Amino acid sequence: MLSKRIIACLDVRNGHVVKGVHFEGLREAGDPAALARRYNEEGIDELVILDVTATLEKRRTMAATVRAVAREVFIPLAVGGGIASLEDADAAVEAGADKVSINTAALMTPSLIGDLAARYGSQAVVVAIDAQWRDGRFAVYAKSGTVDTGRDAVEWAREAATRGAGEILLTSIDRDGTRQGFDCALTAAVADAVSIPVIASGGAGSFDHFVAVFTEGRADAALAASIFHYAEHAVRDLKQHLAMAGISVRMVLGS
């Protein structure tokens, strides 16, 4: 049976892992390769390296960081933040990314999704959607949550899947950094609308929040950052908690 995936997000700026609260007020949390190694030993299923400020600052993904992680950690690795062209994606893939995550660039140029899928296969294309409940619907925001695109998250997820996205990385702006739990209503709405896997993100504060997003939220995977960064053995303990709750997860022996 397919396991629910637990994904650690390394929000990276200038080669260091940081974690924002509502995309602002960044705090230091560690060296990306060291964190990746620790998470891998504890049984994390996948890593996302995200340049949290790249879109605003128009900087490209840090190939050196990706290389350092990919050299010794052999689990799926996605890279996002400021990937706006095939050339940006090439650089990330060449550095060792298995998947590229695109957000604002996909909204501005939706054909980029299909172009990337044609180049690397759909399995390599993650469309990241930042959404917020507003005026009775889930509105899609661009540029690190600062610009309301006027689009509906469910409708945009459907379009992304049709255009060749392999997965949807869905972040609740309302919950991001709050530790109040994932937005299960948002996650379920998108997961029910598309046939590709949906990764829920934003709001993880307790292990029960993961149970909720895998049951009520019908997520295929859940992504978090700070809940893993600051506690020893958080990944292993989380998986044990999920297994006890009857959720299928990959356990790593000896960790």
Add this chain to the structure above:
Amino acid sequence: MIALIDYRAGNLTSVRKALAFIGAKLWTPAAPEELADASGVIVPGVGHFGATAALDEVWHAAVRGTIAAQRPLLGICLGMQWLFEGSEEAPTLPGLGVLPGRCVRLGEQGDSPLFRVKIPHVGWNSLDRREPSRLLDGGTSGMQAYFTHSYVVPESTATVALTTHGVPFPSVVERGLVFGVQFHPEKSADIGLLVLRNFVAMCG
């Protein structure tokens, strides 16, 4: 040296990095005749079966030659599907045909009911060993590997492990020195490295 065949089906960086990590010596042959020097052959790949069109009859003959010379062959994901006779994903394109049957879309095998599962099958899933396996030697029960695919190889006497996503499908095949894995060992943490080490050891 092990030949890692690059036919432009996906990115080889991850496979190269994982093999380098375990100390395997490999190169990417520029032409099929170079396979004569190979101690083993790996056919990686991800994506559409149509991409295997780049492996023409000359490549087919060269790979068959390495099998005849008792050199181990490992197909990964799309590379595993290519070992069979063909695929419904690109029906007119022949596979290598060293294993019997044709690949079909997951959930459409035989009379099996299609359960409500997401296609593509993406993520970690269990390898259920059904026969002794040289690739999985040293693996624990309940071991999981990372998959990302929509098509599966047919059941055959080469099947040594099954994985279930809605319906069971062969996830590891072995016949003589011909091996195939539907998952990505280069992305399957310790289990994946174990599979690669087991294969590399057979290449001598």
